[in-house]
Amino acid sequence: MFRKKSKALVAMSIIMSALIMVSGCGASKPAATPTGDAESKEPIKIGFLGAKTGDVAIYGLNTLKGLNMAVEELNKEGVLGRQIQLVEEDNAGQKDQAINITNKLISQDKVVAIVGDPTTGITRVAGTIANSKKTVIMSAGSTGPDVVEIGPYVFRDTLLDTIAAPATMKYVIEEKGWKNVALITSKNNDYSVGLSKIFSKSIVDNGGKVVIEEFIQDKDTDFSGQITKIKAANPDVIVFSGYYTEGALIMKKAREVGIKAVMVGGDGLQGDDLMKIGGADVEGSISYAGFSPEQPTPDTEKFINAFKAKYNNELPDLFAAQGYDALMLIAKAIKEAKSADPEKFKDTLAQTKNYEGVSGTITFQEGREPIKSPVYLLEVKGGKFTLLKKVPVEVK
Amino acid sequence: MKKLLNNWIVQVLLFLSVLALTALSTSIIQDIIPPYLLMIGLFIGINLIMALGLNLITGVTGQLSLGHAAFMSIGAYASAIATVNYDLPFLIGVLIGGLAAGLIGIIIGFPTLRLTGDYLAIATLGFAEIVRVQFTNMKITNGAIGFLGIEGSTTFPIVMTIVVLTICCMVWIENSRNGRAMLAIREDEIASSAVGINTTLYKIQAFAIGSFCAGVGGALFAHTTTFIQPTDFGFLKSVDILSIVVLGGLGSIPGTIIGAIVLTSAPEILRPLANYRMIVYGLLLVVIMIFRPYGLLGGVNLRQAVRRALMIPKKKQAGRGE
Amino acid sequence: MSLLTLNNVTIRFGGLTAVDTVNLEVKQGEILALIGPNGAGKSTMFNLITSIYQPTEGTITLEGKSLVGVATHKIADMGITRTFQTIRLFTELSVLDNVKIGCHCRGKAGLLQALTRLPGMKREEAEIEEKAIKSLEFLDLASKRDEMAKNLSYGEQRRLEIARALVSKPKILLLDEPAAGMNPQEKVVLMEMIRRIRDTGITVFLVEHDMKLVMGISERIAVLDYGKLIAEGTPLEVRSNKAVIEAYLGSGKFKSRIRR
């Protein structure tokens, strides 16, 4: 009897504390927007697919931040006189949950388009379903192969590495004269593995040499072993194909042991956290992006300012920018097609040319593969990404 | 009548007709219910197949394994290689997935099953990590980039038929000389060997069958998602499957079924909680364990409970979760 | 005729010699008791016979076949089963299942049979069940067959352990302190039971502290002290053996044990 009572007490206290915590955290949650607009036209539903929990949550949550910005902005005027309503679901980075969510969003919530997932793997899985159910899906981060090939409803608005990475290596080797390269790959990150392949080919093509190749894993924190070896190999430059968090940590360690070489990487390094974590140690790092923060289009500037205002002075990262653009592109296509029917606006969307998004100027090629032109090479200077070089890209 | 039912051929026919009925009814259901629910049902089925395998290892034989996802991944990759690289039919691929996992289970089992309790747990955990790293670095699996181009051949009727088949096999094993030996090992290893049970043999048998089930589950998973990466089979996947078995009630087949239903649909049911979903999920695990430490159906004799429920004409159902 | 022969058996754990050059024969069809103070090495002897421990020196043979180095689980098949000093039942299983498991070494069905359920397997299952029920009836536990083993009383648990060991029809039954924790009435019943077991042709070898029981049923008694066999003979002989008396009187521990 006593034991039962104490158990009940324990459970009560757990539930109570959970409630308190939930209500405490709840304050910061943006209000959902099922607006009772005077037009009383049903809102256009857009699904968000991405991880809000689990170890890839950061990419999903950042995409979502950008997405929410876009919703807010679009709803000031409405799209075709209707409001945009975002249906967010968390797939925790797991494919089975992603499948369930994609089905739910399409068959239950009746969304017309899905934005997400930031990772290539889940996009392929969700893309197959969305395509077969004739719902537009736009990934705001996937860079791997075999995504848009799934079918006419699958899009992405990322900067593809096949163009930007060789241009970057050409610049590094020819203009900077850094021929001896230390190449670091994050072995459990598909983006990094794919990008490293492109990097190592273009290093050789441009007359450079990979003097040492090292591997890390995403979420690693200790790089002392790799850095010690890199120091011994004495490279001119460190090329890292992964994301900004690991990039910053690698550079911290490198500077700690006295390596002077700078880091060069892909658009995965585009994140304010690179400087936040890396501080002075990432000064001089070179990476590429679809936009230049020094010569921002008015839209980009507006976006950055609004983002900072909304999210506690935080700067948007690449995922936030691409998430924002993804929805804006979809909304534009809906407006132009004058229809929220995916079967109709998907064609309008596929014909997008030179759209000036906040993550770059986007053109969808034949087959919906995006091109962002020009590509900007950026250097970290004074804790900011600054323009180094503009590389135009040919649009077929 | 009773005599007829005891005839082996009649029983086989009966069993086959149950399988056929399952396949038939599920393919009708498939067309009626919305795809969202159907997919949840499908994943419940896949998780259940894997959980039944783990139940045999951990629940029946008492060997704590924290590496079930490794066997799942072996089955997934083996079947994918079979159907994609060698153009074998889907069901053969599933069988190959199961056999590959079972075989590796035996190879791993020989040395590690000498360990007991938590030492075995950590060894299986370590093994799973090694497998994951191996798949990340192999050419044929395409590393972190993932294995592409798997046909989406898994269907609801196939999964459900395999589920029924698995449940039947598990019930038969448990009610046989083998199953009793496995239960005895869980209860007391020394007494088991004193009555002549070759403990190593039966542990490996359980491990092999359990791994086979995980491999089959993995194969079905791969042919559902059509694309697999090593990160799909991390430690947390093993934990998911173990949670199903423990939550349902260790060693209880109906418990495992309930566990699979509850835990596979819990993240979906909890979806409205949005950002607090995983927080609540964590709490839920704790609360269920505090109130039902032996699992939802642990220590419930289902046959007795049903009999009691039938004798007293009350609507109360036996052993309902939640 | 000698059934089980221990020849110069010695086992050392580190520096401690638990059993020291013991020579002992267990004869077909007898009731033999092994007595001695706590820590004399009695249970260790049983563990040596059932191959849980391996002797450092010496040989153990059953009908001429060596038991040294034989895997523990094969011992039961060869015809030796046992009970344990601290009861080791399969507590979460039913009484009937406990006894059925005792039949394990007499069964043949493997995984294939379990999954095909051919008539042969069912016949075997039926036989096992029949044997198990008979064994339960023999030990007066038939009415408890569906109870969980953990719910039995202490005396019932002891009997269940014997039933489990008996069901495979061993040549020798090793009983490790079967009367421990029993009340006087239960002990009387137990004595009767042990005799009946012997009457079915099974040799009984027991370790016991209860002198009344030992003297009452044993045909021969062996006395172990500090790992050495100090006496062997009929109850009458042992009772009047000088070495035994010395050990009994000389060791306060042992004396108190006798009275119990």
Add this chain to the structure above:
Amino acid sequence: MPILNNLMQQLVNGLALGSIYALIALGYTMVYGIIGMINFAYGEIFMFGAYAGLVLALTNYVNVYVALLGATVITMVLGVVIERVAYKPLRRSSRLSALISAIGVSIFLSSLMVRMKGPNTRGFPKLFENRIFEIGDFQITIYQIVIIGVAGLLMLGLHLFVSYTKMGRAMRACSQDRDAASLMGVNIDRVISVTFAIGSGLAGAAGVLAGIYFNAVQPYMGLLAGLKAFAAAVLGGIGSIPGAMIGGLMIGLTEILGITVNLSQYKDAFAFTILILVLLFKPSGIMGRKANKKV
């Protein structure tokens, strides 16, 4: 001899990494030794410690010692609360129920931290200036010295505490036989609480040290660190304090040496391969007592 210098440098790297594993492993070993349960939420306590240190360090008024102490105290309380709420009701249940409960706590804590602080990796403010000492051709940073030093001191302190204090004696008694200890007048609840407090405190301290050394704090940092620390505890012989230290150092060194011999992509497999090999040849771990089979 550049290779030798490189090796020396790698040994230092391995020692520093190993010290962090060792600190977490200590907590595992203590809890396991006394109540025989795997506290799976341990990695998350480590993570909470790191965040507590971060929050304290960001207040600007705090130096490294205060951050370390504050995080230790916070995680001590956290550990005790977790034990009371999630484990104590399950003390008499099967080991697996407690394990699942611990997994629940672990999911709860990491998801809670994501809600509270976001999923980003956060940098750790410099609590003191880094300095590099050159010894011959290899260098050791002040961070590495502090990590190895603090870890060594905490371990020594713990060893002395368990060996020579009354509470330590009670702990050892509980690890031998909890019921007997209880009959001898040892307050089991208190011993377990103290065990959880000390173990969690160590994990919290390790969290702050890891935050300073790696300069990174992340809500999911606990999982892999916890698994490896658990492996370290088993490797060294679970229940043994010097064992946890040796196990932690061994795993740290193995990882770094794996990188040194050009197998960095297999780094995580290394630790576990060594673990399995050791278990197979010496199942009770390096320093573990051999459990005699009692019949």
